Amino acid sequence: MANELPATHPQTTAAAKTSLEALYNWNYEAEIDQLRNLYANALERQWIALRDLDWEREIDHDAFSRTFSLAGIPIQQTTFWKSLEPDLRWEVSRRSAAFMLSNFLHGEQGAMMVAGQLVNAVPHMDGKFYAATQTLDEARHVEVFAAYIKKLDVVYPIAPALKILLDNILGAEDWMKKAVGMQVVAEGLALYSFRDMRNQTEEPLLKKLLTYVSRDEARHTGYGVKYLSVVVPTLDDRQRAELEDFAFESARLLIDSRVSNSIRQNVFKMWEAAGVDIKAALELIMKDRERVVTELQRTGGRLGPIRGFVIPTLNSIGLFSARIRGHFEEMFEANVGAQAMRKIGDIPDLPEDLDAWVNEGV
Ligand SMILES: [Fe+2]
Ligand SMILES: [Fe+2]
Secondary structure (H helix, E strand, C coil): CCCCCCCCCCCCCCCCCCCCCCCCCCCCCCCCHHHHHHHHHHHHCCCCHHHHCCCCCCCCHHHHHHCCCECCECHHHCHHHHCCCHHHHHHHHHHHHHHHHHHHHHHHHHHHHHHHHHHHHCCCHHHHHHHHHHHHHHHHHHHHHHHHHHHHCCCCCCCHHHHHHHHHHHHCCCHHHHHHHHHHHHHHHHHHHHHHHHHHCCCHHHHHHHHHHHHHHHHHHHHHHHHHHHHHHHCCHHHHHHHHHHHHHHHHHHHCCCCCCHHHHHHHHHHHHHCCCHHHHHHHHHHHHHHHHHHHHHCCCCCHHHHHHHHHHHHHCCCCCHHHHHHHHHHHHHHHCCHHHCCCCCCCCCCCCHHHHHHCCC
8 A cells, every 4th residue: 555645745935936948958969078077977976975974973072163163264273262161162163063054055955956957957968967966966965964963953044145146046047147156156165165164174074074075066066167168158248248247146145245244143143142252252353363364374375265266267167357357356345345355366277176176185
């Protein structure tokens, strides 16, 4: 006898209106070899979250709070951090990390839905094959982030700006906008942040999980770069400008403090709930700021995900005109409130082998 159907449907809390053209392609031969190879590579590199990660293992509290970083800033080097009792360090780091990982988790759900859309929307069979593998990768990412957060704390709600970004990408009709918004901007930023967090943390389960996820993300970004590099040169000026604007708007939603200054406030609220005296903490952090920044620069500096990765990606696929550079520079200046921060200068090359770049430091 068949199992009984569940009595209730899952409650949906949000919906995005989407509309896209689903394209058939009757040519089953490889047309873009680079994408066909990437698909083959994705098949080889599948992993199974329940089998390949040790979920029985408890989170190592000490390693976790000793090597906790917030948006690339090694907060554990500050006097503020050293002034906290070990229990409070664990409380603060676990809550802040759960907050960040929750937004990664929600982003992964969005990425899974967009990858599913790309199977329909991209015109080439190689592109459809690849997007099919990515859909599965993203399902696994949703699975692992949800499982890890469960060990730490609760799942926090999505940041409003991230929700707008996902709605924009899901709602875009043009597959190239989806690819630029998701594969290049959102996944580029995610990849850089995952790799940063992976390099900082000494908590074994988190380190392994982020290593596996980053390897997948490197392929996803690679897909955007390879596919768009083939297509962008065929576009006219108007189409190219539209794509550039979409990329800029996507980045703006993720990093412009004028759009969303609530992330920092949310983190401070959580610290307060954990028992931190925020006023005293901020004073200590401000005192240390210069020393930590100098230390960061001495050890090779840190360009951050947009300057260090997203802009080089846009540049490499031909979507970084002088016009759009001006938009980014204006945003940087407004965000930091200093003209010195405006200049983008020479754009670094994208790592040639993203997979090797991800594995550096493992
Ligand atoms: Fe992902
Ligand atoms: Fe991804």
